[in-house]
Amino acid sequence: MIKEIGRLDAFETQKIEDHIDEIFTLLDQGVVDKAIEMLADLCKTNNYYLREMVGKLLTKYKDQKKMDEIANDMLTRKVYGIRATALFYFFKKYINKPDMLISLLENNYDSTPWEVESIIYELWKKNPKINKKMSPMWLDAEDEKKRMISFHGLELIVEHDTLFVLDFLSKAIDDPSLEVQKKITHILLQIVKTRPAETYAYLREWILTGSEQRIKFITLTLKKIVSLYAQKNNRDKSHDFMTLTKTILHDWKSEHNKKVASVGKKLENITKKEHRGQ
Secondary structure: OOOOOOOOOHHHHHHHHHHHHHHHHHHHOOOHHHHHHHHHHHHOOOOHHHHHHHHHHHOOOOOHHHHHHHHHHHOOOOOHHHHHHHHHHHHHHHOOOHHHHHHHHHHHOOOOHHHHHHHHHHHHHHOHHHHHHHHHHHOOOOOHHHHHHOOOOHHHHOOOOHHHHHHHHHHHOOOOOHHHHHHHHHHHHHHHOOOHHHHHHHHHHHHHOOOHHHHHHHHHHHHHHHHHHHOOOOOOOOHHHHHHHHHHHHHHHHOOOHHHHHHHHHHHHHHHHHHHOO
């Protein structure tokens, strides 16, 4: 019995490999329907690690044209685990073919969202060039879910690729979706702690060039940043973050630009409330 949740142990791994060997033997013998049925039964599981392992093992079958046909059919099945396994198969197969991989994720982001997010996360760590090409393309999608997924894993590169992340957020800053706005705020809270100079520069520019709606959203985000600044204990806060935030709170309220000055005064009031509340 293979557990429904959690990583696989050596016994379970061997059991899965034995199942796959049986499936390959059936395919070699031309007993395709039985092989597909056996594969489907194996994939009807909630275990993410099992589906990932099976998908990767399927790439070892000698007749990849036949396996492509089987996997393409699996992507259309009603059972989530079967679709997810097929996605992992193609991910393993297309890992060095960026255009094919982008197309794969684009066509399946809604039918296998957890696996697509997992793949995007892994790509940010191992092959970020693919995500750098794909994610900005998704910001113009009509589907809110697709736009949201484009933010997934950005926190992995906020320190070593700060400007890419901030330019990415610049393209999304006026998105009307509340869920997308939450994503933007989450990323900004991550990046401002380690790269405050760059983050505040972009925030100021967004205020200068923004509509009332944008400024309202940025002010709400800055409120959360100020709350972070006011916390006495937070190991994630850098010295630069503390120093620059203090400077911003002092300088923005006296800005010549009315938009920036208005935001600065609101932040000053928020800061006073934060200190009174402690």
